[in-house]
Amino acid sequence: MKTVKLNNGVEVPILGFGTYQITDAGEAEQAVKEAIAAGYRHIDTAQSYMNEEAVGRGIAASGVDCKELFITTKIWVENVSYKGVMSSFDRSLKRLGLDYIDLLLIHQPYNDVYGAWMAMEELQAQGKIKAIGVSNFGVDRVVDLAAFNDTTPQVNQIEINPFQQQTKNIEALRKEGVAVEAWAPFAEGKNDIFTNPILTKIAKKYGKSVAQVILRWLIEQDIIVLAKSVKPERMAENLDVFDFELAKEDKLAIATLNQGESQFFSHADPEMVKWMASRKINI
Numbered sequence: 518m519k520t521v522k523l524n525n526g527v528e529v530p531i532l533g534f535g536t537y538q539i540t541d542a543g544e545a546e547q548a549v550k551e552a553i554a555a556g557y558r559h560i561d562t563a564q565s566y567m568n569e570e571a572v573g574r575g576i577a578a579s580g581v582d583c584k585e586l587f588i589t590t591k592i593w594v595e596n597v598s599y600k601g602v603m604s605s606f607d608r609s610l611k612r613l614g615l616d617y618i619d620l621l622l623i624h625q626p627y628n629d630v631y632g633a634w635m636a637m638e639e640l641q642a643q644g645k646i647k648a649i650g651v652s653n654f655g656v657d658r659v660v661d662l663a664a665f666n667d668t669t670p671q672v673n674q675i676e677i678n679p680f681q682q683q684t685k686n687i688e689a690l691r692k693e694g695v696a697v698e699a700w701a702p703f704a705e706g707k708n709d710i711f712t713n714p715i716l717t718k719i720a721k722k723y724g725k726s727v728a729q730v731i732l733r734w735l736i737e738q739d740i741i742v743l744a745k746s747v748k749p750e751r752m753a754e755n756l757d758v759f760d761f762e763l764a765k766e767d768k769l770a771i772a773t774l775n776q777g778e779s780q781f782f783s784h785a786d787p788e789m790v791k792w793m794a795s796r797k798i799n800i
């Protein structure tokens with residue numbers, strides 16, 4: 518599979534498998550095992566998804582060597598501090614059944630981001646993490662973090678889909694050497710995305726599905742994309758996006774869908790910051 522090279526040389530498979538909202542342990546284990554069997558080599562989880570242990574069992578059951586896989590997890594807000602990363606990282610590793618993590622992200626731009634970053638730099642220097650990055654950070658916060666530390670984040674994982682295209686932010690992050698990952702490429706089905714007339718028309722033209730058109734649109738921008746499905750037929754469908762290319766007029770048509778705002782919530786909303794700060798997961 519096509520890869521994206523990070524600013525420290527680490528290569529990331531451009532299409533990854535997302536595991537958000539697969540909370541049932543049996544379902545998460547099965548989904549990860551099936552996703553790897555379907556051909557995914559990049560799996561995205563997080564402490565807050567409460568499924569790291571099941572994801573780890575799915576990885577082990579797949580029979581594929583961890584060295585052939587790219588595994589990401591994320592530090593939840595309550596663990597975002599020097600001590601919080603140092604202790605919770607080991608617990609994440611243990612739950613996942615791994616010796617190292619390919620990519621560790623600060624999940625949200627809150628709490629002691631600087632202390633957490635220092636711990637992540639140390640763990641990376643020890644070889645326990647291949648790449649370190651952030652998620653849901655504004656470009657200004659990324660630049661600030663890079664300015665006062667040795668390591669520029671290798672990745673920023675943000676919401677990107679046809680309704681929230683983030684074109685300027687993507688350009689600005691790349692200018693700083695930060696690779697971009699897209700979460701909720703299908704906007705989790707919001708806003709009738711799968712029956713959107715513009716996307717449906719483009720999909721028909723190529724004999725593809727709306728989901729495939731969206732993934733292709735992201736991949737053609739060299740954006741690392743995470744797609745989630747618990748259904749094996751959709752896992753396979755979402756992987757089958759490397760045999761067509763979108764014409765310029767189709768990309769221009771998709772550009773008109775941009776609403777320029779999140780389909781979910783704003784990370785700058787004080788009420789959301791308070792909610793995230795109060796969400797304790799104790800793991």
Ligand SMILES: NC(=O)c1ccc[n+]([C@@H]2O[C@H](COP(=O)([O-])OP(=O)(O)OC[C@H]3O[C@@H](n4cnc5c(N)ncnc54)[C@H](OP(=O)(O)O)[C@@H]3O)[C@@H](O)[C@H]2O)c1
Nearest residue numbers: 535536537561652700701702703704705728743745746747
């Ligand atoms: N960093 C962050 O803050 C953050 C936030 C959200 C997500 N993420 C990551 O990004 C990943 C992807 O985002 P997401 O899971 O929120 O949403 P998503 O991938 O945009 O959408 C998932 C939804 O689309 C459906 N779906 C998948 N493939 C489909 C297809 N081919 N046709 C029709 N429906 C399809 C799935 O249903 P079925 O499962 O029933 O097929 C599910 O309901 C997550 O799993 C997670 O790893 C990160």
